[in-house]
Amino acid sequence: MNYPELVEKIKIWGQELGFQKIGICDIDLSEHEDALQQWLDAGYHGEMDWMARHGMMRARPDELLAGTVRVISARMDYLPPEAQFASNLADPTQAYISRYSLGRDYHKLIRNQLKKLGQKIEQEVGQFGYRPFVDSAPILERPLAQKAGLGWTGKHSLILDKECGSWFFLGELLIDLPLPIDEPSVNECGKCTACITSCPTQAIVTDGVVDARRCISYLTIEFDGVIPVEFRKAMGNRIYGCDDCQLVCPWNRFSELTQQSDFHRREAFDNSDLIRLFLWDESTFLKNMEGSAIRRIGHTQWLRNLSIALGNAPYSHDAVNALQAREGLSDVLDEHIAWALEQQQAQLPYTSTKLERLIRIVQRGLPRDA
Template sequence: MTTSISDTDSQTIKDEIRAEALSLGFSICGFADAAAAWPNGEWLREFVEAERHGDMGWMEETLDRRSHPTAMWTDAKSAVVLGVNYGPDVDPLEQLKAKSDAAISVYAQGDDYHDVIKKRLKLLAGWMHRRFGQDVKVFVDTAPLMEKPLAQRAGLGWQGKHTNLVSRQFGSWLFLGSVLTTLDLPPDAPEVDRCGSCRTCLDVCPTDAFPAPRQLDARRCISYLTIELAGPIPAEFRPALGNRIYGCDDCLAVCPWNKFASLSSEAKLRAREALKQPSLAELAVLNDAEFRALFSKNPIKRIGRDRFVRNVLYAIGNSGDVGLMAAVEPLLRDPAPVVRGAAAWAARRLVGEGALVLRGVEADAEVLAEWE
């Protein structure tokens, strides 16, 4: 059902929706025209055609639906775009200095933001439906909606040269969600690009994942490599991982606009004590049950124990800490080939080529070669 309203009424409705959103715990709320034409769908198609999406086959499968908000819902008129501040209490780059500890992306140190935000989106959408009588649908980034360009159109921020949203108020630290509605509301003024000549985010990338400003080659991105890629991470990128075992915050953390950022007030999104620079040695020995328990209600749980321990082993190999061989050695015979291969790589990095022969795993050379 589409609702027509006067300009005066529409501003009142927007004010009511914004007030309700803030009362539910959202940090910022803006409005965009869901039906307006935009070039982003074509840019996404070029990204996929260049195969920069890597093994993320779902991007190709949902390409048409991602091309525009109305490709998923033809009746959508307006988008209410919401942001939740998840600003950290420490500089994420500092955790890279502790080579024998793990560096986990800020967004994955607390509860899964998808669950936190989706619950609030449903509350807001339900209230909107009851209050104004229009149809609504909620979206968080597990759904095929291009939220960052929509957020820019709604005035929440702009897509920086690292392709992520940058906010004048919250810097790089905003989780996004949207409510599409048949209610026809005037859009807010879009945010303008405020990056200027700065290229700090591009230059800091450990793997040169940006072919050009606002272009990302996911196949080189540490977040993609440690989260989305299921098999062995290509050898050329492993040293650049450092101690990063899940995601990477480098391009976000160096943004000068973070000087305006503030600490998140959402307790569920704050870093759990157990995930603030945990020991690589402790993480390496997790079995499946222990892994699931440690990462209950956390986004890391979705990659599974084997892929996670693979990442930990690469970090151990980069640590230079020979004492971590005690954690590596049992994993040379792990049931998962990807774990065995990562353990072999870590052992070679820590104690040299002879390490595998001395530990009697030369018989597995063919399997290791496949998974290293």
């Protein structure tokens, strides 16, 4: 079999399937095992127990799929047109949603395209072992992408490519064919620390290491508990994810818009007014978020995130009414609503309404028979 020729075909097929870049690497990630263990030992994974549960399997692709000898790493750009980064973040009455999640959920789309790539290879070489993954298995996708030449791991821990920045998804096709491998990418961050200094919650503890427990993306998406008070002001109007470390990265000036219409802003977000989104009932939330990655956090967590943003927004009588109308749905949500109402009322001079609100807050902490 002419493997070099097959690699060229694979890269052409990848582009035809909507990927902007395809790279191939071996499966040796042993040099990353110590760092992975240290990250887990430090508790930086927060409550993402599945990261620790699989141990070093994340660095051993052949334990994930027996017989694997190569990984085809694929990149698909997602930056939507009219991203409106600055204008959206600058308006505290509008919800900021991470740009990767404005459109359809990427998992199924990319996985299907990787599966098609595997089928094309199979048509060419006959039956072989392969399996696609897109955030769906314990695998170190970023070190694999760097080994495959798709970019280097930036100080914010995301993959960066000097030709396109970082606004892209990654997917992997594990295979049992000994294909020639690509040259790994070289780190080009230099002395730049823009991502580290701009992180709203100082979650980047050192180059390439993120403490998820401080990260707004983790807090708004992966974490379903009570968000620590120390991070609520810093969250601003970010209700799902955070793009700040990418927004300030100089390499992202080379980013191109996505070719996938599925990643464009969905109609439900044409108007991202915080109060409007907060007033969605559960059925409206589920309907508007159909096919979206956001749907999986559920309505209550959606309201929790929005309540923090409303607490950071300018005083609005409508906001206060909306927050009060949602009280009693869950203890976790109530705690965030109480905080948001305090922040709203703190912007007013002392009035009878504000005093009544403060009395209610105090009474919450008193015994039932007090």
